[in-house]
Amino acid sequence: MKSSLVTIAGHSREKIEYLLEMAKEFEAHPNRRLLEGKVVATLFFEPSTRTRLSFETAANRLGARVIGFADPKVTSGTKGETLKDTIMMVSNYADVIVMRHYLEGAAQYASEVAPVPIVNAGDGANQHPSQTMLDLYSIYKTQGTLDNLNIYMVGDLKYGRTVHSLLMAMRHFNPTFHFIAPDELAMPQHYKDYCAEHNIKYVEHKDFDADVISNADILYMTRVQRERFSDLIEYERVKDSYLLKEHMLCKAKSNMKILHPLPRVNEIEYSIDDTPYAYYFQQAGNGLFARQALICDCLGITLDDVKNDKTIID
Numbered sequence: 169m170k171s172s173l174v175t176i177a178g179h180s181r182e183k184i185e186y187l188l189e190m191a192k193e194f195e196a197h198p199n200r201r202l203l204e205g206k207v208v209a210t211l212f213f214e215p216s217t218r219t220r221l222s223f224e225t226a227a228n229r230l231g232a233r234v235i236g237f238a239d240p241k242v243t244s245g246t247k248g249e250t251l252k253d254t255i256m257m258v259s260n261y262a263d264v265i266v267m268r269h270y271l272e273g274a275a276q277y278a279s280e281v282a283p284v285p286i287v288n289a290g291d292g293a294n295q296h297p298s299q300t301m302l303d304l305y306s307i308y309k310t311q312g313t314l315d316n317l318n319i320y321m322v323g324d325l326k327y328g329r330t331v332h333s334l335l336m337a338m339r340h341f342n343p344t345f346h347f348i349a350p351d352e353l354a355m356p357q358h359y360k361d362y363c364a365e366h367n368i369k370y371v372e373h374k375d376f377d378a379d380v381i382s383n384a385d386i387l388y389m390t391r392v393q394r395e396r397f398s399d400l401i402e403y404e405r406v407k408d409s410y411l412l413k414e415h416m417l418c419k420a421k422s423n424m425k426i427l428h429p430l431p432r433v434n435e436i437e438y439s440i441d442d443t444p445y446a447y448y449f450q451q452a453g454n455g456l457f458a459r460q461a462l463i464c465d466c467l468g469i470t471l472d473d474v475k476n477d478k479t480i481i482d
């Protein structure tokens with residue numbers, strides 16, 4: 169059955185595990201003709217490097233054609249065309265629409281008006297469910313489990329949509345979250361309420377040092393989201409709040425992994441890239457396989473279809 173992906177909140181544990189298994193199939197064999205004859209549209213109303221390119225690579229490696237735009241300034245939106253009209257038009261051309269938009273709720277709205285599935289590639293500070301699937305895949309690959317992990321989220325927890333989506337998805341796996349952020353960028357109260365409602369343990373910290381992170385399984389660093397600030401003076405004040413330095417890893421667990429949705433600005437010292445803790449570039453690489461799974465799922469292609477696929481190109 170075809171379906172949109174607007175938020176990860178509605179996905180059960182079984183559905184998440186099913187998608188991770190599909191991603192694993194694609195990691196083993198990314199090149200196939202499963203989507204031959206399909207057209208995938210990527211509509212990016214906000215800048216992106218990884219999300220757009222990995223979705224487009226995912227579609228291309230599965231034999232689909234890709235249309236779309238990376239810059240809304242070249243579209244008829246500049247002449248006043250509404251989001252609804254744009255979505256209705258593109259639905260005439262594509263089988264699935266991957267959309268990033270600066271407005272929270274834009275993906276939900278698009279999914280309500282579109283006759284084809286919508287994949288939310290990030291809506292404002294709200295949700296980024298496809299990032300969450302690659303984050304979960306990365307966590308599972310590095311830790312061997314999603315259960316009972318200590319996950320430390322650092323930086324911009326107010327505007328960082330990736331931490332919001334990850335928090336919701338992890339509710340099935342009994343995590344303990346540690347939130348490390350300046351007051352101005354603290355995890356919003358409604359996500360803390362969400363934790364309370366779903367019996368998710370969390371601790372809030374102001375300090376960010378070797379002792380605080382010594383118990384982490386996953387250290388999830390985030391960029392301060394400059395584009396969400398209405399007051400750039402406030403951005404300047406908080407932008408360098410938490411920089412992970414190599415010496416701070418001296419007490420880290422041996423299998424601890426550092427994730428970051430990227431782009432990185434000034435959150436992780438470059439020398440850390442060469443340590444075994446750094447996993448952010450592999451994490452971005454996992455986005456290809458997770459997004460192949462998501463496109464297929466939205467188009468009604470099942471895990472059995474992928475397992476029985478005879479179109480693999482090695």
Ligand code: CP
Nearest residue numbers: 216217218219429430
């Ligand atoms: N992680 C992420 O969303 O990166 P991009 O903004 O480059 O797509």
